[in-house]
Amino acid sequence: MSTSLCDDFLSGLNAVLGGAAKPVALHEPEFAGREWELVKDCLDTGWVSSVGRYVDEFEDRLAAYTGARHAVSAVNGTAALHAALLCAGVGRDDEVLLPTLTFIATANAVAYCGAIPHFADSAADNLGLDPQALAARLDEIAEPVADGWRNRQTGRRLAAVVPMHVFGHPVDMAALLDVCGRYGLPVVEDAAESLGSRIGGKHTGTFGLVGTLSFNGNKTITTGGGGAILTDDAEMGKRLKHLTTTARVKHQWEFLHDEVGYNYRMPNLNAALGCAQMERLPEMLARKRRLAAAYHAAFDGKPGFRAVREPEGCEGNYWLNAVVLTEPDRAARDACLQAAADAGYQCRPLWRLMHHLPMYESCPHGPLPVAERLEAGLINIPSSAKLGGGS
Template sequence: MDKLEQDFLRGLQTVLGQPNPFVPLHEPEFMGNEWELVKNCLDSTFVSSVGKYVDRFEVMLAEYTGAKYAVAVVNGTAALHIALLLAGVRPGDEVLIPTLSFVATANAVSHCGAIPHFIDSEFKTLGIDPHALDDYLKQCSLSGSEGLTNRFTGRRIAAVVPMHTYGHPVDMASLLDVANRYHLPVVEDTAESLGSRYQGQHTGTFGQLGTLSFNGNKVITTGGGGAILTNDAELARQAKHLTTTAKQPHRWEFFHDVVAWNYRLPNLNAALGCAQMERLSDFLGRKRLLAQQYQEVFRDIEGIGFVVEPANSQSNYWLNTLQLRQPSLEMRDRLLTAANDAGYQCRPTWTLLHKLPMYVDCPHAPLPVAEHLEASLINVPSSAKLAGGGR
């Protein structure tokens, strides 16, 4: 074991204490009203897509994020699927997304019958680089009566999807400037950034629509679950309609006016979400404390550093991330092996999406920064309960 591996493990132990026997990457925490609200939901027998907790959860999300409307759905992928459809994405279109993202971002595009078009990231945010995007679009796109098209494939470029990686906000001012000049709808993938803000405004509220995820490893969880955010009343109405099988309201008649989806969040899950939302500020406060502890401990370790929130932003630090000073897949994997062998669950960033077998033939920009990041990022344990080194 070389010096960097030793320093890496020593740093993890300083922040997290001794594993007993294993420190997970990110655990949910249920120490509030979760049992009470879930039991109340069970007692009511309204456990499916109708019930007071779905409505309450949507109100809580809208109030917290500042969005005018929130529509709760079964997971983040479903949320992004419907948001892209509402933004006008159609079969055969291309959608600009970061190659450094979880596979759900690309899958949601594919569920629309569209084609992911992969874009590079920037070092300071880990998300889409607006300036690289602008330079790339000058070379590969044409503006015409059908909107923006890819000059090489002839397909329409229908939208851009910034994803706020590990909770760190994208440079939305620059991204929106590029999107507006090219008349591209913006759909934010906010799956990882509940509680993150850019210039004081919550992520997911800058574009036409934003989407959230409440998977078991997120800042708050509903077990599964997601939500669509928007400030547009008509888009919110359509989102609710399309995620509820497009059933027309009636006392007894079953009439559905378009092909739609059964994507609504069950009331039982929403009850859990309401209790989790009550504790969101506490979760975020402890996660920031944990991030500060990592930053302090790894500040002076040669060869590796801690990824901090970008300027003009407040990150939720969903997953704390270390970065090798020099990218090396071999060294990255050695550190991952050492950490997991020692009882600390650490993981690399995702395999870049353009490398996955189902997406290798999709169009992509030059991706030097994303490839650098893939070979240098390591996620370390990030549960709120770990702040202070305790479990």
């Protein structure tokens, strides 16, 4: 392990963060607007649960900002993705294709449906599901049947494809939709990390049949815990709201439920926080882009590293900045992580790949060389909006 690599990593961080108070967290929420005012209004009026004006307002704000016709809020991003998959028709013993390079929630939401994750490789530039790798995998295993396509190796129905916009960097959705269109597979976008990211001006999460967002405490904006589902389909929007509200049929006093539903609605208290955060989203995105530009300048001259950038023609939110070792090596990666921790900078490696986890190691997958290399060499670096200046 070369000491110079760690030194170069620290010098890049110091060039951008050296003036910041230490320790420096990976990503912190920021409450500098009307958060106190709106949350206090919930407390003062007593509207703190899953009914209240801020729930409707937050959904309206999300729809207007993303360009989706319908936005349905949820208690968290995983619940949002679970509901989206169910409404897209994913059922027990189906297979759902998704990247092995993703957060655990993507695979877990598939498992909640009783379905089986089927892992595909990622693209080195945007870190997301690689359309070419997906096409090669489908060409290998897919065979037509009366109700669509099935995996000829397992006999299971192929039900959907779930791309995930890693760290807010958009997937090549045009190429992906082309592949999925050839096989008639619905696309459910996991846009949990990409609020504010766009492809040619169109917001992530609005390309497929349905998309989902997350507002966890470490996301670009937060509702504490929370998520949302985006769709342009009016009937799906109604079904999503029904399914996430315990499938209760409206009635003045009766408790009538017409199917198994889920208590997934976002509380008014959380939505109020989200409304205040949405007011400041453009400002926070601007500061995150300044921070990303500073990191790019700091690491561009270091031969051992590649800074991850938004794809051409896209506008990423730079939720989490990342650098990749040009020669991926776990020992070198971990040495850099330790050096950063010792210096007071909170950094982290990529998530463990899904097919390496005990509950998913027997799931089907194609060749995964790019994801394996990224896992061995990617490091996330501090990305809070406040680090980009301003307040």
